[in-house]
Amino acid sequence: MDFDVIVIGGGPVGENVAARTAAGGLSTAMVEKELVGGECSYWACMPSKALLRSGHALAAARRVQGVTGGSLDPQQVLARRTGFTSNWDDSGQVQWAESADIHVLRGEGEVTGEREVTVGGEVHRARQAVVVCTGSVPKMPPLDGIADARVWTSREATSAREVPDSLIVLGGGVVGVEMAQAWARLGSKVTLVVSGDRPLPRMEEFVGPLVAEGLREDGVEVLLNARASAVAPGALTLEDGRVVRGSEILVATGRVPATKDSKPLTVDDTGLVSDVDGRWLYAAGDVTGRALLTHQGKYQARAVGSAILAQVRGEEPEPWSAGQSNADHVAVPQVVFTDPEVAFVGHTAEEARKAGRDVKVVDLDIAVAGSSLHADGYKGKTRMVVDERTRTLVGVTFVGQDVAELLHAATIAIVGEVPVDRLWHAVPAYPTISEVWLRLLESYGL
Template identity: 70%
Template sequence: MIVIGGGPVGENAAARTAAGGLRTALVEFERVGGECSYWACMPSKALLRPGHALAAARRLPGVPVGDRLDAAAVLARRNGFTSDWDDAGQVEWAEGAGLTVLRGRGRLVGERRVDVGGRVLTAARAVVVCTGSVPRVPPLPGLSDVPHWGSREATSAQEVPTSLVVLGGGVVGVEMAQAWARLGSRVTLVASGERPLPKFEDFAGDLVADGLREDGVRVLTGVRATGVSTADAGISLALSDGSSVEGAHLLVATGRQPATFDLGVEEFGFGAGDPLPVDDTGRVSGVDWLYAAGDVTGRALLTHQGKYQARAVGTAIVTGAVDPEPWTAPVSTADHTAVPQVVFTDPEVASVGRTAAQAREAGLDVRVVDVDIAVAGSSLHADGYRGKARMVVDERTRTLVGVTFAGPDVAEMIHAATVAVVGEVTVDRLWHAVPAYPTISEVWLRLLESYGL
């Protein structure tokens, strides 16, 4: 077995096949642990959490709090979560799991053949591509001539920028705008849509926009960037309404694309930068020995979903090595229609499954139930708690096909909704899943009552 890409997805696929008795090589050209460990999930949440804790304390009378965060301490703690960008611990884990770690960029050069820095390896069983994704750079005039941040620079900066312009209202944009604003930067967020987070329910983006404004972020919506240039302050971003914004740094957060560049996929009929099409076992279309998992498939660009896919891939390969009968992932819907996601802003957004619009587009007979999160648990949690919940029900089966929560600290509520969606639990049965009192989860009762149960 050869796994190209040593991030969490590659680690899971490789560990699965090694545990199944296959000699497995893990190929990584940067750091074992990948984007999530050093530039995405872990450092970004380490930057966000102290600000959330301070805001939560301010919402409760009688809790002594300071006026601001200790930025140096926050950055130092962030550095600790990345092990100061040293992957020695991750390599030690991989080798302890029985993997052979190979440093270098892996490139497909033939059937089951991978070139790693001039050394060509041949896999007896299969090759798995887990190379993740990279930032999508927009064709913005002047951008190539202006120093700017991508997500990596935004999560690894060692000093708080005096001012920051964030281009893009997606997850990376809103999270980094709030993190740096709470650390003392003067932040402007530019989003081309009516609100941030356009892929979520509308109320989620509205609540997050309000939260950003309360933190001093200037939120500009419905405008596009038309060009960028250097300025006395650092950069100047021209906008479609004729105005411009300036800042010391520019963060370009306009999405990501599969990292299939310089991988040799063209030899097998796939385009560089395009996702690798896979079935539910992770097998790449038309290539019986090639598998892929994670962002590189374009299915669900989330670490937890990639790790789920990797486990399915690893099991499929091990099972196939022992038993030639086809193997299918037990819950193929898990990375299609039951994907959980959290936006770690304040307020948080936690969702799973389809939005109301997506459910209708899929032809479902949909009923949408909206309630404010206003229960004893939320009142105790914070003075002035503001939040909303939505339940999307397929009336034909009376099961949930989508749930969204938006409000402070709702992230831990989403797994219950995920179980309900994946398990196709009916609303009638959910009535007997009694939430503990007094918790924010009591909002489930309000949802079911509003539905009519």
């Protein structure tokens, strides 16, 4: 069959590309080999946050004087999680796709020629564009015995039907810390094995220790500077000879693009794949390696869809138009849904300095009237990184209970290049945690 656009991958990224081109009047097919809705809907963002939310709500309630008692019902938490995945049934997502005039092709899609995609032995051609949105897959470390050991990846960690008696989590990234806390709060004895001196090492240096402190308060044993050398069923051997035992082992050591060679597809800001003649092959999401985050992939997808529609009209998208994903370079927001939460956007102070910027760093504890009301003994920290030449923000980090909702203001300030002198006039409501913005700007010197 021929279509105007063929999208390979039916996760959130592929859905957004397909929805945009279909809404623009182009006949669009979307290829999916597993569940329409993809990793985020069934094995990542949604189920993982559902597993975390109940424990966070209980912990938040206990931090306010006058609240006593309360406990988690693990089976009810798991049932709520399963509700968010529709019990791993994608019929609702398929119905949505069909209602949006997207033709769903079941099977593994492969680009087999110019504007040509083969699915289950059938060749389909795209008159305008092929878009690769195949996402990413877990990266397995080269440990002795790992090929034969029955280990969890993020999929098993978010879809398990029972709480394991004990769990070893290998890896101190986002998946590692989130799943360590989720299962610890549901009653598992968790050990987190981190190869470096802190979890979340790519974030500001104060982030990891604060998250590790929160994990320890929930009973997680956090092993730092602990490198694994071998895996066996129920046991992880470290380079120093120690053996960590657990009924399940979650390997959370990163992800790689879901391509044949695990290498990303290099794209420009419209999503056009480099070194392919004819302006017909696009890509978006994790497969590009630009920002392995669902929201950023969906942002790229909207740009790709808009760029394809512009190309059909004979137009070229301008920078910072809907057809270019320029924010990938300056303001990628991310939340780590642990307790305390981590909300970060832009560049760390170290990254900004390495890029040659003259920066001023403002560090503060989150201690305002709003935080005091929010939780007794509220603990949190924030950092603002300012480019002194332009007097604009280039990076902001918050760590603390429920700080995720502060992040979009920071994202807007960075994307909009709002000068700190103007930002001073964005008055935060009292008494909210957002009042920390006023304290940051006062500390900066305004």
